[in-house]
Amino acid sequence: MFLLKLAFKNLTRHRKRTLITASIIAAAVVIFLAFDSILLGLNEASYKNIINYSTSEMQVVKNEYWENKDNLPLNNLIEEDQEFMNKLSSNSIIEGYSRKLIFQARLNNGIDELPIKAVGVRGDEINRTLDLKSKIIEGEFFLNGEKHAVLGKELADLMNLEYGDYLTLLVRTKEDTFNTIELEIGGLLKTPNPEVNKNNLYLPLNIAQNSLNLNNEFSHLLIKTKNNIEIDRIAAKLENDLKNINQNLKVVPWNDLTAVSVMTAKQGANRMILGIILLLAAIGIINTVILAALERMEEIGMMKAMGMKRSEIIISFVLESTGLAIIGGILGCVFGAAVIFFMHNYGIDFAALYDININEFGIPIVDKIYGAWKITSFFFVFIFSVIVSMISSIFPAYWAANKNPVDAIHHR
């Protein structure tokens, strides 16, 4: 108790030193948190690319379908029946669902043909899981049964098509028979997901089903959940829930897919940079403690002379350093939180600084980079600085405490 008081007194006594050291720790903490937040923000944004425009958080498919999924087959589809739909609506995990039928098609503009992915969806449902409607830059999304198509502007430009033009989709039905689907371009999209912009064409689900000779069948059920932490566990639970429906279904969380963007790829290097920042913070702490110990040699000698045990001296030093780290850590966390708050809500506007089409490569920065909140980072960096301080102060404290009182006092 007395030691604690002593440590506390020491800290308040040398206010300037305390503040400076604490500031170093705080600065390192802030930089760490900011950088971490930006990286996380970019990661999240790139994941959002997939979740919001392509697969939603989870997809339900038939087991056999998934094995062959790259060929976009028309067999092993999910049959829709009332019981199934009811079960879905009442399931607690599912916040929203929508049906999707994806198939190969050739986009024909009368002169050229381009192989694309055609996606049949319901206009009234799609909002529950994907954010496509808000990315329409011209026209609007179709209603059920409307003979309209929605595609990326990039794709339309490639085929010299504009809003309002007619296009033909050449497809093969379930029996491999040629069929055509004539559609008017009802909307043009520009999403942050380049895959979607370049390869996908959306049309009403029932029109797709009719043209392919499919009866109320679809390939994927997109699922949006109420919370999306631990998506693997939730997916497994949902799969279990759906076992009773007896259609041999499989629930695939979004991160099961290999569509990963560049930001994720750079995690390794980024971790290294974070490590560097932490290292510097550690240096600052160690450095401070050692110098402080050196500076207070006399004091230590005095304390010894007054009868304090060696261990008590060490403890008091360690407590002091810990106190420093706590102060610095708290300061850093508070400032860090302020910085992240700003970045999260207002974002850093890079588009204003750079005239580039970042979306080219799946970097989902439409106009701003948003910071992300990760509470664990706060805990991590705080605990890290406290531990480093504690450890780094032990050695110099030990060394100082061992000095002969007389030598110590005469240190200068």
Added chain:
Amino acid sequence: MNTNKLTKIDFNMKLITSFSIMIFCLIFFSQNMMAITAEEIINKRDENEYIESARIEAKMIITNSGREMTKEMVSISKGEDAFVEFTNSRDRGTKYLKKGDNLWMFFPDAEDVVKISGHMMNQGMMGSDFSYQDIMESTKMTELYNFELIGEGEYNNRTCYILEATAVEGKEVSYYRRKIWIDKERFIALKEELYAQSGRLLKVSEVKEVDEFEGRYYPVISIMENKLRENTSTEFIVEKIEFNPEIDESIFTLENLQ
């Protein structure tokens, strides 16, 4: 007294009536005997056009978005098997072998044979409008389609039966519906319209020239036009054809391919 006269008139009446009836019946029945069914028309056409076995030397002129390419080939076929060798300078030495449901290709610069499968089968052969799948089709049309005689018409100054063929439910065919003009006299399909299930006209095949070979008619110049793409068509010209020639079975082997 008057019975004699009456009987004579009666007799004459009966004679005329029965005679009329007879003639009427004759005409009536002969009309029926002359009326031909869709099935029969198609069968007669198959007698001409369906090849049991043949050796054909042909030329294919492929026009794709304005660009023109010419291929020349020799093909030997028997039943479900076929062997094709290209003879034009650019493709010389390229060979195809179809055996049942399998397709192999051989190229002069290659040291082994390549098997074609999966989605490649749906691609146009040599860039033409005939896919490998189309070429592979050796099943008779009557097994795949239901035919209906919908009328008569004229094509190129020839009177034709017009047939409509609709795919048999569940059968795997490329074109859902076909409208066929069959020459009444020669039983050759002079024009064929190929439709998608949606009703959209996908391709039109027209025969420009028909020749006779040993009592059998065969189309020697035909053009397939892709109606979904401008300036895209394939012309198929038969330069020489030999029906049911002597064919050595060993032709339809992979060894022969190399």
Added chain:
Amino acid sequence: MGYLVKLAFKNIFRHKLRTIVSISAIIVAIIVVVFARGLINGMINSTYSDYFHYQSGHVRVINKEYEQKERLLSLNHTVSGFSEEEGLDTMFEEFNNIEGVERVIPRLKFGAIVSTGDELVEMMGWGVDSQKELDFTNLGENIAEGRMVEKGKMEVVMGDSLLQDLNKEVGDKVTIVYNTAFSSLKGATFKIVGKVDSNLKLLDEKLFYLPLSVAQRQLYLDGQTTEILFELKDRNMAGETSNKINALLSNKGVADKYEAINWREGGGIISFFDLAKNIYNVIYIFIVGLASFVVINTLIMIVKERTQEIGMMSSLGLKKSSILKLFIFEGTVMGIIGSFIGAVFGGIITKVLSTVGLDFTQAFEGMGEEIIMSTIIYPEHSISNLIFAFFLGVIIVSLASIIPARRAANLEPTDALRDIE
């Protein structure tokens, strides 16, 4: 003045422990700065260079219509020279003569398949001029086995993952099938003479190299190619050089057919990297700032410790300005020693890692193949980096010592002497 310097040195070596601790802090800070900069630069440069080598060059000339059809690997819109008389070779010559152009590299890209019996493996072929590829890119270093293809021969070089998919090895033969410019399917057998292990997905999994002339012949594209890349003497001149190339194209009357695109315009990841580079530079400055902070803190504490001493010197008649200079010198000397040692050690660490590389393959697992980014990062080792860090350290430490030095100089002798801290 000289006397002050001597005094500075004496002071430094007098309090060995204190000095050692301070210098150590500087050393570590400088090492970190050297390494961080090496890592960041290494990462950025390698991505840039991979991008230049395998995608955009510094400038790229293509047929205008090709840009849109590129994803189909169309062979219908090629570069074939200025005219009938002035063909591809003439084009190369004229391009080479443009100021600033170091090298002209043609590539013929096309789609191809190999049938492994049960499945068809899709891949992309690049018809290239072997010598130019080896000179321009780091392909030579990446050929793990065998050699590059020789002109005119029916040989290919494939990536290690691709070879695995095909179940083949260097020395085996492989039959490759492709669509020619005349839409005929054509196949040929090639000998696999080399294996590429580059840590670039594109090269390892999708691509195979063959001689340009062979590709042209097989595809019926004699005298044609799908693109021409330019290596410039200075890549920052790409904008001007591409203008010059466009001007030449205009003069020859083919400006409506071909266009030159410089690497900045190409889109794709490179523009993102411009952005990333700046983010990293900011981070880097923060790191330097943090290191300086440490140093300043150290110096401040040193001054505080020597308050009495300062008071003594003051009362002995040492002028304020001299005290100021004294402390600054002390700081500078420590800075020089610390920065030097730090730079040396930092250089050693970076040099070692620059040859070994940091393997991030795990983190890059799911990345797409079109993204040209190496999975192993080599920190950049350069003397200029070391010199930069050295001077940075010295300057910052010197500047940092001004603060405490001023404080020391402004102490009232009486206060100082009385201060028994």
